[in-house]
Amino acid sequence: MNAIDKAPAGTLPLILYVDDEEGARKYFQRALQSQATVLTAASVDEGKTLLTQHGDAISVLVSDQRMPGAYGNALLFHAWERHPQIVRVLTTAYSELAQTIEAVNQGRIHRYLPKPWDITTLRLEMKQAADLASLRRRHDRLLGEKLASRRREVLANRIGLLYGLCLADGPQGAALDAYLSGALCARVAAAPAWLLDDYAQLASADACRAAGLARAVRGHVAALDARGAAPAQALALLAEVFGSTCHLNRDGAVVLSEPAVLAEYLDGSPDAAVSSRHAAWLALLLFLARRGTGVLLTSSAAGVQCRLAGAGDPPTRAALASWIARF
Known part of the structure; x- marks a missing residue:
């Protein structure tokens, strides 16, 4: 060799x-x-x-x-x-x-x-094979560029829809910040195959999916209001949302051992309905933000840690653009 x-x-x-x-x-x-x-x-x-x-x-x-x-x-x-x-x-x-x-x-x-x-045939066959390999690489590169561009468009649209959902009833910037921090910690997929679908069909399905998420979130928020939940119960409410996939560590933070659910809306196919757990997570963030409480999320070896924090600054267009750029 x-x-x-x-x-x-x-x-x-x-x-x-x-x-x-x-x-x-x-x-x-x-x-x-x-x-x-x-x-x-x-x-x-x-x-x-x-x-x-x-x-x-x-x-x-x-x-x-x-x-x-x-x-x-x-x-x-x-x-x-x-x-x-x-x-x-x-x-x-x-x-x-x-x-x-x-x-x-x-x-x-x-x-x-x-x-x-036959040496002439061999050389011709190898030239054709090398040319085909070059075409495949060029195709893969162009496909990768298309997927990356489409991914940025889809994520920007989804983050924009989340912005509207989170701020529909007031400047709840803390909810949006916590939600997007969690999605980053969970690591949104690079370029799933469904990004190659017809864009008009994809956008239409995405809008319907966002509407379904909004309805589910409103239902969960209404349930929290009806039961008289309070920010002091935030950690218990987090445990209620995530069940056995979370635990309280020695520092008093809730640790999510399976954080993929945090990126479900941003990560999922337009044809995949958002789970009730994911809607409950966003609803809890909105519920807490309306009461001046935020959630700080950070990555750790054990998973994603959640701690209570202040409500943070009011949302701005520049802050939203910064979030979009980070994805």
């Missing part, structure tokens, strides 16, 4: 060739030296090691089929599972058509090249 410590740098595509025959490895390198940087490995295990080290940079993986210890298609399947952007090619002098056809049909192998190679 060569170049295992560091993959060569440069503008040429990086190809990994795996074959137990040293002569075949040298021939492959010489044939492609003008159009690609070639790493070689003598076994499936060595190939896996190079994939682990350089998988993000490798454009094409070519493997011989018959090798001691394991077949080449096992390595290509391994790459398919862990590095799907790599174009995978199987080559062999033996007739293993049944396994090869199955692998190609499953999308795990891009091409089958029989040995012995």
Whole structure:
């Protein structure tokens, strides 16, 4: 195995060739030296090691089929599972058509090249494979940029809807601050697949979801008012909302061991209704804020800690913009 410590740098595509025959490895390198940087490995295990080290940079993986210890298609399947952007090619002098056809049909192998190679065909096939890998990377990059942009739009809209909900009956900035702090502690997902849905449909479903959350929150607030709850009961009310997923630590803070619920509205699919627990959490924050009490949330090794705090400053447009930027 060569170049295992560091993959060569440069503008040429990086190809990994795996074959137990040293002569075949040298021939492959010489044939492609003008159009690609070639790493070689003598076994499936060595190939896996190079994939682990350089998988993000490798454009094409070519493997011989018959090798001691394991077949080449096992390595290509391994790459398919862990590095799907790599174009995978199987080559062999033996007739293993049944396994090869199955692998190609499953999308795990891009091409089958029989040995012995015609050097012109080999170079053309490797150029096409490298070009395909480049297109895949460009597609993945553009898709990632689209998802990131859509994510920012959706989160900004959702935070704006929360702003309206929290401030509909007065300047309850403490409730919004506590809610968004909790969502940050819970870590909102980076870019879920539903962000690729048609934007008009997504926005419509999101608006209906927000309306459902608003109705549920109002119901929980009304229930707190009806029972005569008071800010002095805040910690007990928190425990009531989160049940067995929270506990009181020695410092007098309520610790949430499963904080994902704090980000449920910001994180969830537009088609997923917000849970009653999540609505009760936001309702409690609003209930306390209207009585001059806030909740301070911080991350810890045990989970998210909740402590009572003052009501904080009245909300401003600049503060809202700052919150949106933090997500």
